[in-house]
Amino acid sequence: MAEVEAVRVRAGGTLILDDVSARFQPGRFNVILGPNGAGKSTLLKVATGLLRPSAGEVRYEGRPVSTFTPEALARKRAVLSQHVELAFPLPVQDVVMMGRYPHFRRAPSARDREIVDRALEIVGLDARRTQPYSTLSGGEQQKVQLARVLAQIWNYDDAGEHRLLFLDEPTTSLDIHYQIHLLDIARDLLNHNCTVIAVLHDLNIALHYGDAFFVLDGGRLVHEADRAESIPTELIERVYRVKAYRVEDPANSQALWRFAL
Amino acid sequence: MLKRLSHGQIHLLLGILLVAALIASAGIGAFTFTPGNMVRYLGEMFGWVPAAAAADELGRNVFLKLRLPRVLLAGLTGAVLSVSGTMMQGLFRNPIVEPGLVGTSAGAALGAAAVFVFGSDSALALARPLGSLGVPVAAFIGAFGATVLVYRLSTSFGKVNVFTLLLAGIAVNAVCAAGTGFLSYIARDPQARNITFWNLGTFTTADWRGVTLVGTFFVVCFLWSLRYGKALNALMLGENEAAFLGMEPQKLIWRLLVVNTIMVAVATAMVGVIAFVGLAVPHLLRLLKSPDYTFLLPASAIMGALLMEGIDITARIIIPPAELPIGIITAVVGAPIFLAILLRNQGSGAAGFYG
Numbered sequence: 001m002a003e004v005e006a007v008r009v010r011a012g013g014t015l016i017l018d019d020v021s022a023r024f025q026p027g028r029f030n031v032i033l034g035p036n037g038a039g040k041s042t043l044l045k046v047a048t049g050l051l052r053p054s055a056g057e058v059r060y061e062g063r064p065v066s067t068f069t070p071e072a073l074a075r076k077r078a079v080l081s082q083h084v085e086l087a088f089p090l091p092v093q094d095v096v097m098m099g100r101y102p103h104f105r106r107a108p109s110a111r112d113r114e115i116v117d118r119a120l121e122i123v124g125l126d127a128r129r130t131q132p133y134s135t136l137s138g139g140e141q142q143k144v145q146l147a148r149v150l151a152q153i154w155n156y157d158d159a160g161e162h163r164l165l166f167l168d169e170p171t172t173s174l175d176i177h178y179q180i181h182l183l184d185i186a187r188d189l190l191n192h193n194c195t196v197i198a199v200l201h202d203l204n205i206a207l208h209y210g211d212a213f214f215v216l217d218g219g220r221l222v223h224e225a226d227r228a229e230s231i232p233t234e235l236i237e238r239v240y241r242v243k244a245y246r247v248e249d250p251a252n253s254q255a256l257w258r259f260a261l
Numbered sequence: 262m263l264k265r266l267s268h269g270q271i272h273l274l275l276g277i278l279l280v281a282a283l284i285a286s287a288g289i290g291a292f293t294f295t296p297g298n299m300v301r302y303l304g305e306m307f308g309w310v311p312a313a314a315a316a317d318e319l320g321r322n323v324f325l326k327l328r329l330p331r332v333l334l335a336g337l338t339g340a341v342l343s344v345s346g347t348m349m350q351g352l353f354r355n356p357i358v359e360p361g362l363v364g365t366s367a368g369a370a371l372g373a374a375a376v377f378v379f380g381s382d383s384a385l386a387l388a389r390p391l392g393s394l395g396v397p398v399a400a401f402i403g404a405f406g407a408t409v410l411v412y413r414l415s416t417s418f419g420k421v422n423v424f425t426l427l428l429a430g431i432a433v434n435a436v437c438a439a440g441t442g443f444l445s446y447i448a449r450d451p452q453a454r455n456i457t458f459w460n461l462g463t464f465t466t467a468d469w470r471g472v473t474l475v476g477t478f479f480v481v482c483f484l485w486s487l488r489y490g491k492a493l494n495a496l497m498l499g500e501n502e503a504a505f506l507g508m509e510p511q512k513l514i515w516r517l518l519v520v521n522t523i524m525v526a527v528a529t530a531m532v533g534v535i536a537f538v539g540l541a542v543p544h545l546l547r548l549l550k551s552p553d554y555t556f557l558l559p560a561s562a563i564m565g566a567l568l569m570e571g572i573d574i575t576a577r578i579i580i581p582p583a584e585l586p587i588g589i590i591t592a593v594v595g596a597p598i599f600l601a602i603l604l605r606n607q608g609s610g611a612a613g614f615y616g
Contacts, residue, residue, distance in 0.1 A: 050504055074507030084498050087354050088552035098498065101491050102507040152506070 001026045002047060002077075002164055002197065007056035009042050009219075016042045017053070018219040024212070026162060027190055030197045031210030033231075035240050038216040040199045041168060047197060048079050048166050060164065074102035077164035078149035080186075082172050083142060089132040092144050096120060096129075099151030111155075118156050119147040122185060139178035142170065146182055150189075158193045165189055167198035171205070183209050203240075204257055207231075215239060229255055263549045268556040271549075275563040279336070282570040286332045290577045292323045299324065331467040332570065334531065337475045338464075339538055339569025341528040343561040344483055345521050346539025351493035351554055352517055353426060356547070359539035360525045362430045364407030366536065367437035369529035372403025374444045374456050397474060401526035407433050408522050412514075459533035461586030464573055471531040482524045483562055489513065490555030497552075535588050537595040538565060538572075 002024045009017040017039045024030040024047075032040045045051035047058055049065035058065045060076055068076065078099070086095070096119055100112040108116075120126040123143040128136070133144060153163040167186060171179040179202070186196050187209055200206040207213075207228040215223035215231070217239040225231045236244045236257070245258040263271060288294045294302075302324045304310040346359040353363075360366045376399040411433050415426035445456040458466075492513050495503040500510040542565045546557055572594070576585045 048505065050501060069507075070504070070509055071507040074505065077505075079502075079505040081502065084502060086497050087356060088497055088547060090494075090497065090552050094494075094551075094553055095498075098495055098506060101495060 002058070002060050002195065004043070004047055004058050005056055007043070007046055007053045007058070009039075009046060009051065010054045016219050017046065019056075020216070020219070020221045022214050022221060022224070024195060024197050026195050028195060028212045029187055029190060029210050030195065030212045030214065031206045032197070032199045032214045032216060033203070033206060034216035038239070039219040040216055043216065044166055044168050044197070044199050048077060049073050050079075061162070071102045074152065076153075076161075077166060078152040079166040079168060080145055080149045080170040081168045082170065083138060084145055086133050089134055091130050092125060092133055092136070093120065093129040095133050095144050096147045096151050099148040102152065115151050115155055116147075119150040119154070122150060123147045139174050142174055142178065142182065146170070146185060150185070153194065154189060154192055160193075163194050165194055165196050167196065167200070169199050169201050172201050179205060203236075203259075207257070208254065266550075268551070268553070268560075271556070272559055272563060275560060275567060279563050279567045279570070282567050283332060283336065286335065286570040286574050287324070287328055289574050290328065291582060292320060292328070294320070294324055294328070326468075330469050330472045331464045331573070333472045334467040334475060335464050335569045335573040336566035337472065337479050338528045338532050338535065339565035339567070339572075340483070340562040341475065341479050341524045341565070342535060342539040343542035343565025343568075344486060344558060345525050347543040347554070347557050347561040348486060348493070348517050348521050349539070350543055351496060352514055354497060354499075355426075356544060357540065358426070359536075360521070361534070361536035361539065362434075363426070364411045364430055364433040364437060365404045365522055365525045366529055366534045367434045367441070368407025369400035369404035369526040370460060370534050371407070371437040371440045371444075372399035372401070372526070373397075373459070373530045374441045375399055375403070377452050377455050378444045378448045397527045397530040400530035401523060403437070404526040404529065405519070405522045407437055408518060412518060458586065460588070462533040462535035462588035462591070463584075463586055464532055464576075465584060467531070475528050475531055478524055478527045482520045483558075485520060486517070487558055489517065490553075490558055493554035533588070535591055537591045538568060541595050542568060
């Protein structure tokens, strides 16, 4: 389990995160919600161990992240961010193999290669493995990055300890097909000894995929919920400064939101 | 065609070409030596065979004291500049960075020129206790100062801004060049000649001391750099992504800057400023095979040495009995090739440099 406790982040005199504590539920799709500037990305940076908080602590399975070596941390959690561009024409399979870097020293083992193959199959790009990354479309490039983070923490026999996948608005700038494909794959990881912790751009998508919600506003955690339905409409209206209407999805009678100013 | 070969096979192929180039380079020049002669001289040097008749004394001296160190120093310098270019391009995630661009070479030249002018008999001869190391040490100080200045100017919040980097490089290079120019202006004639030579790069002053010095630093720095192939690959994704993969980008950057500066400063102190090689070699290797740094680092060492032998042979035979400065050839031959590569690849896709 990943947890942040009493985390404060101060940058240049302003408090970006103010005493945030959260326990990200193991085996669930945890979603961090909130308007622009609420501190979502900062919270994610702290939770991944990239940013050291001014106060407070982040723990994985009860152990402070500051006590992990960088390699051990990389075997424990992976992070998929927004679009990554490469200045050099690296083949797709070489990019995915980077996910295995924390697992081998000099040359990849047969198992590392096997995992890269499987990860490419999962995202449906095994046919394009030798193609240069830069020649793929934006959506395909993001699938390659997904395969890379899968290769980093996932393995086909679910061996090893529990692992964490962080998503930092990975679907921004992807069309709806790629968004759904990517998030479906991420959600499937929940069945493979992994936990997902995500910041997502689209509120309806976030509510659809999430099964634990953390609402941030002004650097503070203002609400936690286990179900999308139990997030109060007034809260959404207040933090996002919109009018929100709940409608029913005719396909599966799940809640959908419509927004207006 | 080369794309189908494995990394190891390409290393081997380049290695074979390098051996051929070394033999050619050792044989060609004002004195011509056959491979048979070379083997005999080497045998004599190491005491494997008894020294031949005194009639051959001149040939042997030319080969062992002038030609051989020159050939080796040229190869080592090519390797140093190319490995440095490869590391720098990895660090800055940009294919146009090289030691000449980020101030390393110009800073080294300034440091070394200061020793040339002040070092021999003035009160400023701080480097004198260091004996023969005076020039390289001053070159390192200059090179490191210039490189760190460029790096600092182009870095904000832990990230390198490429455009600021280029502009800072231009400015720092200009300041160093002005300093070197000033020193050659106030220098007495022989010193000034030294400095002028040096700004264009030359192997005519090669000796065993230089070979030992450059060779030692190169081997140590190169072997050390091989450990960072994976980290440089990960850095292609960006500093944050590299950190998520278990690398420590900030530590890596500082270590590579220091090691890179040591290598380039020592080589520059011996042979002067040679631009373009550090830019072209990694570039060509990426086009030929792969931008994977675990491949590029060793490959650029071999190919850099290979290319420099070719350039040095040209320098020796093009206007006999005189010699052309190395820097002129690297610029005249290299820049058009570089532009051709650039233009050819520009048309073939959005990826710019490599398409």
